[in-house]
Amino acid sequence: MATIADVAREAGVSISTVSYALSGKRSIKSETRERVLAAAARLRYAPDAYARTLASRRSHIVAVTAPLHPDTDHYAHMAFAMEVTMAARASGYDTLLLVDDDAYAGMDRAEETSLSDGMIVLDVSAHDERVELARKGSTPTVFIGLPEDTEGLTCVDLDFEAGMRLAIDELVAQGHSRMALVTQPPSVLKRESNYPLRVRAEFERHCAARGVDAIVVAPEPDGASAALDEIAAQQPGTTALLLNTVSAVAQSIGPELASRGISIPADVSVVAVGMTPMADRAPLPFDGIPLDPRLTCPVAVDLLVARMAGAEIPEVTLVAPVFESRGTVGPARDVAADAARTLAAASPREVAE
Amino acid sequence: MATIADVAREAGVSISTVSYALSGKRSIKSETRERVLAAAARLRYAPDAYARTLASRRSHIVAVTAPLHPDTDHYAHMAFAMEVTMAARASGYDTLLLVDDDAYAGMDRAEETSLSDGMIVLDVSAHDERVELARKGSTPTVFIGLPEDTEGLTCVDLDFEAGMRLAIDELVAQGHSRMALVTQPPSVLKRESNYPLRVRAEFERHCAARGVDAIVVAPEPDGASAALDEIAAQQPGTTALLLNTVSAVAQSIGPELASRGISIPADVSVVAVGMTPMADRAPLPFDGIPLDPRLTCPVAVDLLVARMAGAEIPEVTLVAPVFESRGTVGPARDVAADAARTLAAASPREVAE
DNA sequence: TTGAAAGCGTTACCAT
């Protein structure tokens, strides 16, 4: 590998002239610059990444941290990491994926050794330990997801509230006036990030605002059937289901409705709000506002780049939701005319007969 | 961030003593070492990654390069990248994912700037440009996959040929004598991804060797049905399907057979050869020899680590295939006795009746 | 057993 000294010798100039000719950080007589450039090309010179980093204190590397347990969803994990990586590259940064067994330890190691110019934190929980590291450390950090206390941080997330309003408005436009939200099981709500709570609150608020009858159920992963029973019992004539739940429930809700002779969207409309699609492999089969990495990651990287450049950034940036249609929303059925084919108070067995 | 000079001052020793006390590269009076360690801990000292790299010429970073084609299977892609990353971390290396639009350019950039101690090359094609870079460059490199000419390289791959023979022999043992290989679409083959070609060649060779009737079809992702038609037309009485195709085809082949009244394995046996399982999410539902990243990636990283340490490594390391049984292989149906339930020349509609 | 100092290859400041 040729060094800058080799180039200087070859071009008959000093080292600093080579550095400046290449970086353009000060004006060089164009004739000299040509000579330097030619010499550099001849020797296939490229500055050593580490020497450059040591001298300039900028590595042009971004670290990405995400907890990685045996039960982690590798796909979602990598989908986010990949989106971040591509966005970072577009801004001239390479990314280092920290996969230490302990995400906190990995982030700490990166911070302590000045491994990166910036960090992206994925899979953020409400009381994430890494928040503390971000506050104490000196590496600019952007969270994708909102911890409970965002004080002093930079966070990017989907605007779940707006997404919920979008979903409800779409349904109202189709004539629906009785809706149910299927949310996460209580156990998950307790330890996960707080967006399910935000989703639920906005559901109740905006339904009230639009004069819509609303009910919320929070089934366990195997509780899709019970949830439908509950909806039928508590709010018969419900014609629209909003989903912000675990995938097990989302996946069984279709078959469960079918087994009751209820079809989508003729009898009931279904919308998924803020659920992560399994990308190309098995996209959610419902209309909805997906929590898509392609939406949030580029924004997060842009903010990180700005922060690394010293800019002041708002603590929370919400990304506008996008409604995707897959044909599971239709006009509201006239409940009075055909109660049997909506979520009525009848038991599943009776309906099926 | 505390520097090594801070620690030296704090401990009342010289800089080199701190360095040696921390690295253990020469013996230090234990009392002195304790003092240094205590000082380092007190100041939360951690060596700067870039200064360390510049001085030692070792970055402890491994770069991973993989081209991103429009039809890339992102899941498989990420699964490999993730396996490499975790294996590398286990050996003390961090991983840089090169996602430049042009994989060659990305690898070149990494090489020129001495970005990494070593490289892992994924998604290798028969005449991969990156081979040339690996030969000319001075960064130890390991290919996961085999280019046509492996001279001077280090490559790791599943032993597809052995896998194919394993699959065919298993089917022959069950009495099958007419087989069809469902391979990748022409677009993928055209890019000269290498292993499908090897799989196909060995299929034809070993079928001939075993006296088995053989046919090859190469459907587009949505062409499972057409592929079955083609097999039925060109080689009626086929009782075994070997799959080495894109996941869309693999996933629809089961339902497609079912819709024709053909059941697995009673009427037709199915084996997947060298396909990447969707890991935890949805393992391939077929008997077969999976191309599991967990098999090849750790081996590749181990070889890379050895090469970085200066060891001589064989050019090609093939990982032994493992046959996994899931009940989709059974005895061959007697075609003459019941032609209608095999892949006969009848149209799907007629068969269904 | 320890210390001093010469690199490692850049960047960027201070001169000219």
Add this chain to the structure above:
DNA sequence: ATGGTAACGCTTTCAA
């Protein structure tokens, strides 16, 4: 417009 050179923070050789 260009050159000299002191950092950058560490590893490692050479001395003692």
